[in-house]
Amino acid sequence: MTNTKENEHRKAYLIGGGIASLSAAVFMIRDGHVKGKNITILEERRVNGGSLDGSGTEEMGYVIRGGRMLNEPTYECTWSMLDCIPSLDRPGISVKQEIQQFSSEHPTHSKARVVDASRHIVDVEHMQFSNQDRLDIGKLLVASEESLGTERIKDWFEPEFFETNFWYMWATMFAFQPWHSLVEFKRYMIRFMHEFPRINTLEGVARTPYNQYDSIVLPVQTWLQEQGVRYDNNIRVTDIVFRAGIAEKTVERIIYERDGVEASMEVAAEDLVFFTNGSMTEASDLGTMQQAPKLGQKGSSFRLWEKLASTQTDFGNPSSFADHIEGSKWESFTVTCTDPLFFDFMESFTDNVAGSGGLVTFKDSNWLMSIVLAHQPHFRNQPEHIQVFWGYGLFPDRVGNYVDKKMSDCTGEEVLQELMGHLKFNAEQVQKMLSTSNCIPCMMPFITSQFMPRAIGDRPQVVPQGSTNFAFLGQYTELPEDVVFTVEYSVRSAQTAVYQLLHLDMEIPAVYHGRHHVKVLWDSLTTMIR
Structure with missing residues (x-):
């Protein structure tokens, strides 16, 4: 174990300002006794938080590109990290306790999980599995990842599987597509x-x-700032230079651009460098009520990973994730309402007050559209008379049921018209909704890129073999058994990187194994046959 006194003089550079980097900074300070003033977070955007975003005003409209599901109590690394972060709103308790209290005060119990073309709430208690589906699931759960290789979900199951209640709920809860990785689907089946x-x-x-x-991001960032952590925004890292002529992988310089001017910073051998390789929300683009969003291409995070991978054989294969936009994109939208019409209707229709339900999925939607009404206010600066909800479509290149355009070509107004068509709004309701709402669509080319089929080695180890001061962070690293597209995966990668590079003799919580619990196994078995 490293003498933590030595860590007080180390410097650390974190490339990317998402939750993985923020968490790594927390673990370095809390567990490794690295001085906050010696930690610098380098972020291309003007704000940190990565995919955990949320911004806007009443006048301009509010935006969240997406929301990550938090699972209680199985996100052990996340809860451990948040347990040392003070709440900004409830003095004397941590963010972990705040979320637990809020979840207890506002429990989830969706009464309208799936809706059909006739606007009838579908009874989805039954999974609708065939005996073949059950057999296929059983075989998948015992198959090794090595044997599955780069198979896709649709390579394993019969076509009818993708018309079951289970698939409509599973696919929209986690954003899986039939062409996504079978290995990742298997991991999800076990993890959840x-x-x-x-x-x-x-x-x-x-x-x-x-x-x-x-x-989450704001209180973590505030705590880190109080510890002296430096945020260097509007800076784009273009290369990481490793020391030549030695067997180990040791970073000696970081090259970056600021305002179009290239510069570099030296990295001492005892200093640490963490890089969040890839981004699920890279190149996202926002539309307006009158304009559709544009489809972007690879940006700095994926391109830096590509540059590094071209020089090191064990730095992964970014192409498996970044070069398949047609299979990884979908579109979300955030709606700001100045009139209670929509929330009143949905609360009456679903029998769920805002914040007590979950995703409402329109199973017959060509876009496979879902929406969710969170507890209000959903933003710190949201006025009392404003309400905000979020939704998305998994098939943005399909023509709508009510709007004769692909979702990807639709303005915010047209996205709202499609939604109101599924809800059977009358002409008066439609007009009122359009005149009192601001729908901001968001195209995300890489949002499920981490789900694309992959081979062993396509995701690099968090700390590559032979690395002395460098680690990868985030969704495109390899963590045995855990699942991507979760906050937990990013936080676990951060804890793993910090503990390994600082040689901390501290235990990282094991991934939760529900299949080791008799009750979980029994409940799952009875669910499969109900």
Whole structure:
């Protein structure tokens, strides 16, 4: 174990300002006794938080590109990190306790998880599995990842599987597509086995008081700032230079651009460098009520990873994730309402007050559209008379049922018209909704890129073999058994990187194994046959 006194003089550079980097900074200060003033977070955007975002005003409209499900109590690394972060709103308790209290005060129990073309709430207690589906699931759970290789979900299951209640709920809860990685689907089935019996009500979902930027990123960032951590925004890292002529992987210089001017910073051998390789929200683009969003291409995070991977054989294969936009994109939208019409209608229709339900999925939607009404206010600066909800479509290149355009070509106004068509709004309601709402669509080319089929080695180890001061962070690293597209995966990668590079003799919480619990196994089995 490293003498933590030595760590007080180390410097650390974190490339990317998402939750992985923020968490790594927390672990370095809390557990490694690295001085906050010696930690610098380098972020290209003007704000930190990565995919955990949330911003806007009443006048301009509010935006969240997406929301990450928090699972209680199985996100052990996340809860451990948040347990040392003070709440900004409830003095004397941590962010972990704040989220737990809020979730207890506002429990989830969806009563309208799936809606059909006739606007009828579908009874989704039954999974609709065939005997072949059950057999295929059983075989998948015992298959090795090595044997599955780069197979896709649709390579394993019969076509009818993708028309079951289970698939509509699973696909929209986690954003899986039939062409996504079978290995990742298997990991999810095991990781969330305890959620399987309540997938129709989403009772296991923990909620944050506000959006995840306001409720998680802001308090973490505030605490880090109080410890002296430096945020260097509007800076784009273009290369990481390793010391030549030695067997180990040791970073000696970081090259970056600021305002179009290239510069570099030296890195001492005892200093640390963490790089969040890839981004699920890279190149996202926002539309307006009158304009559709544009489809972007690879940006600095993926391109830097590509540059590094071209020089090191064990730095992964970014192409598996970044070069398949057609399979990884979908579109979300955030709606700011100045009139209670929509919330009043949805609360009456679903029998769920805002914040007590979950995703409402329109199963017959060509876009496979879902929406969710969070507890209000959903933003810290949201006035009392404003209400905000979020939604998305998994098939943005399909023509709508009510709007004769692909979702990707639709303005915010047209996205709202499609939604109101599924809800059977009358002409008066449609007109009122359009005149009192601001719908901001968001195209995300890489949002499920981490789900694309991959081979062993496509995701680099958090700390590559032979690395002395360098680690990868985030969704495109390899962590055995855990699942991407979760806050937990980013936080676990951060804890792993910090503990390994600082040689801390401290235990990282094991990934939760529901299949080792008799009750979980029994409940899952009875769910499969109900």
